[in-house]
Amino acid sequence: MVSLEDSHTGSNRFPLGRNYYTTSSVSSSKIHRHSGRSMRTIRSSIFQDDNNSCSFAGSAPRVSGCVSENLTDSVVDMRLGELATRANKAAVSSSPTDDFLDLSQAFSDFSACSSDISGELQRLACLPSAENAPKNESDENTPEPEPCMGFLQRETFSTEIIESISPEDLQPTVKICVDSLQSPSVAVKRSAAAKLRLLAKNRADNRVLIGESGAVPSLIPLLRCSDPWTQEHAVTALLNLSLHEVNKVLITNAGAIKSLVYVLKTGTETSKQNAACALLSLALVEENKSSIGACGAIPPLVSLLLNGSTRGKKDALTTLYKLCSINPNKERAVSAGAVKPLVTLVAEQGTGLAEKAMVILSSLAAIEEGKDAIVEEGGIAALVEAIEDGSVKGKEFAVLTLLQLCADSVRNRGLLVREGGIPPLVALSQTGSVRAKHKAETLLGYLRESRQEASSSSP
Template identity: 80%
Template sequence: MLFLQKSIPPVSFSLIESISPEDLQPTVKICVDSLSSSSVAVKRLAAAKLRLLAKNRSDNRALIGESGAIPALIPLLRCTDPWTQEHAVTALLNLSLLNDNKPLIANTEAVKSLIYVVKTGTEVSKQNAACALLSLALVDENKASIGACGAIPPLVSLLINGSNRGKKDALTTLYKLCSMKANKKRAVSAGVVKPLVELVAGETGVGMAEKAMVVLSSLAAIEEGKTAIVEEGGIMALVEVIEDGTSVKGKEFAVVTLLQVCEEGVYSGRNRGLLVGEGTVTGPFL
């Protein structure tokens, strides 16, 4: 059995994997009890062990979820020690991969704390917090509460300022959240369209450009989104994709988005004129 103490060596994944089934439950209990320790080092180690135990096995995730670990991990998302915060958010991400655990993590306090990590954490913590929000957003009823709790502006910030992986995680999470109209409006208000257009126009790799176009297509379904796409130079960027892009899917997404921008609406005539002004793609849109 593994025991927690202040002067314990770094967590070993091989050591964690070697825990026998009969020792797993008492080990998890020790970890959960240690999450409320007055020692940051003890809490950090407990969160790290739970993170590893929940990494690959769904039965471990179930046992940890049933043990009361989730409400004990949530306060650590606001820990001033960055490594404790990182272990806690990654443990929650791993636990959220089990559907039965999602409702335990989807309460307002937990969602707001995950958003706090997206704002304040290490690069890895921000990425894993975004992924945890994505995992929760796979349940439709969670999308509204995640958006209402303020997740979208920090995700947009991560999309702009994050590492390549951070950008991808933010983009995927925004796509999932923006299937709701209220979240589309929040995303446009948070300034998401400009970085999306830049990703479409930039040399960021086919995968990122395609994902950006999927989100733009979603935002083009609302009038605010159409307006922002036009104002940020989206028509030119999308036409260039159709003309010069190498990805068939990318071209298809660009066409769909342009069709939406030019659909009947307050500025549809102006938008069609701008598209014709590009001097290339005209037939399908007139």
């Protein structure tokens, strides 16, 4: 266990308060910020000799990289059965407090899960085509079959026409598409799923019509189709349909969660992104969060966070944020290795990812496993950097997370001091937003108390 006395050999090194700290060892050293080297790093180097007596016995256990659950269907079904027997027990979740007001705004640019978020209409209109759709060798000169004639035929595919047609007039066409999902031809099923995807893209009344037409049970088997385009059209169609509240229930009751997790593990980049968004949409129903976590969604979301595009990382962050509002999913996220990439993202200023990563870290810091993992993965240093160089919101999220880590841990307070956290906290208490000032002052108060306790216990 580390006390602040260990981190403060020499009682006058860190006089806490409104004025910046000064010591003879610091004042005699000329501090320069070099490219790629933060002030935190420089300060830590200055005090390294003075702090080398610190012993960090009892440090948090090393958290390994991503741990895949590799759940079989039987295990998933068993877990879902366990959840069902506890249906009347309220899900355990961290209670929102004033500290977390407006945290969700960090996700406001995409958390509404807009329809077809990763797809493009122009790309959809031309895929699959005779040039790029996968075919058997015997089909080289055979045009791909169309399930629909008239305005939904590829040559006359027009979003303007779709926007202008009433659901009543679309009903026969939707029925043809839904029936075509049962075709033995992969090409026909692919084309039908693509058209349902487009029809459900922008219009809420079309989502109602398609849901009532029985499309959901026929789309779900296509999520495990070996043809990547068919899988992509099916998962995106379900994403679009899930934006209608009644369809959320249809999709969940039809057993889509396990298949969406399968897409999240095996699909194309776009399929994975849209599977993450579909799971996010379903997670807006509180009771679905436990089922999604039990079905093994957390490890592939962490994988998308590690390896995805910027769009994929944002989708993974948003879904993890929503799922980790309950403690079992927080534990799953920590076990799956989510903390390390989240800490890494804290340093990626200007991408819109840092603030979102810090919000999730704040959520994970609510459980002991999360606190230990954040500290072990260098989270305190990264959060100090965010207080120095982050955005206004980023500074708020960083100091809030540090407050959670240090409120009940003398050891973590000592680590915060060692990482040069006092100067940026003092600066934040003077120049930050109202909320950031309050949190910085509270955290400095904890550090002051620990130092006084350490001084009083010294011989």
